[in-house]
Amino acid sequence: MNLHGIVSRAVGAVNPFVEAQIYRSLGAEKREDYSRAPAYDAPIPMMVQKQAVTQGDIRHLDNLNIQGVFTSIYTNGNWCGVSRPKQVGGDKFVIAGETWLVVAVPENWPDWTRVVACLQT
Numbered sequence: 001m002n003l004h005g006i007v008s009r010a011v012g013a014v015n016p017f018v019e020a021q022i023y024r025s026l027g028a029e030k031r032e033d034y035s036r037a038p039a040y041d042a043p044i045p046m047m048v049q050k051q052a053v054t055q056g057d058i059r060h061l062d063n064l065n066i067q068g069v070f071t072s073i074y075t076n077g078n079w080c081g082v083s084r085p086k087q088v089g090g091d092k093f094v095i096a097g098e099t100w101l102v103v104a105v106p107e108n109w110p111d112w113t114r115v116v117a118c119l120q121t
Contacts, residue, residue, distance in 0.1 A: 015049060015050075015051060016049075017047040017048060017049050018047070018048060018049070018050060018095055018096065019045065019046075019047060019048075019095075020045070020046055020047070020048045020073075020075070020093045020094060020095045021043035021044070021045055021093070021094040021095075022043065022044045022045075022046055022048075022075070022077075022079065022091065022092075022093050022094075023040040023041065023043050023044075023091060023092045023093075023094070024040065024041045024044070024079070024091050025038060025039070025040055025041075025080070025089055025090040025091050025092075026039040026040060026041055027039060038090060040092070043094070046075055046076065046077070047075075048073050048074065048075040048093065048095065049073070049074040049075070050071050050072070050073055050095065051071070051072045051073075051074065052071070052072065053070045053071060053072050053116055054072070057070070057072065057104070057106060057116050058070070060104065060106075061103070061104065061116065064104075066103055066118065068118040068119060069118065069119040070103075070116055070117065070118055070119075071100065071116070071117055071119075072114055072115070072116055072117075073093055073095075073100065073114070073115050073116075073117055074112065074113075074114050075112065075113060075115075076111060076112050076113075077111075077112070077113060078108060078110075078113050079091045079102055079105070079113050079115050080102065080105060081102045081103055081104050081105050081115070082103075089102065090102065091115075092117075092120070093117055098119060098120075099119070099120040100117035100118065100119055100120065101117060101118050101120050102115045102116070102117050103116055103117060103118045104116040
């Protein structure tokens with residue numbers, strides 16, 4: 001059951017959805033000088049909802065020693081933070097010209113995901 005789909009109209013009336021470009025991480029690519037750089041798939045346009053992070057999210061990020069400007073992003077589909085064993089993650093969202101890197105996935109459901117993202121400078 002897609003609960004996000006059920007409540008999205010009501011929540012969208014209070015906090016409107018915004019357009020985003022989502023870049024799914026392809027891992028690292030090797031450059032000609034043998035250095036490694038992140039690689040991303042072509043962007044996927046999608047409507048997302050940005051919200052403030054919860055106090056629990058802030059405590060979790062603080063325990064991970066991650067600093068920066070954070071936001072929660074609710075969206076359809078499944079998006080990933082870094083998972084070294086699976087060699088996936090590091091997806092990024094571009095919203096209104098700002099790049100947000102996924103650093104945590106507190107809610108991952110079959111039809112939708114809530115991610116915590118950090119603003120990249």
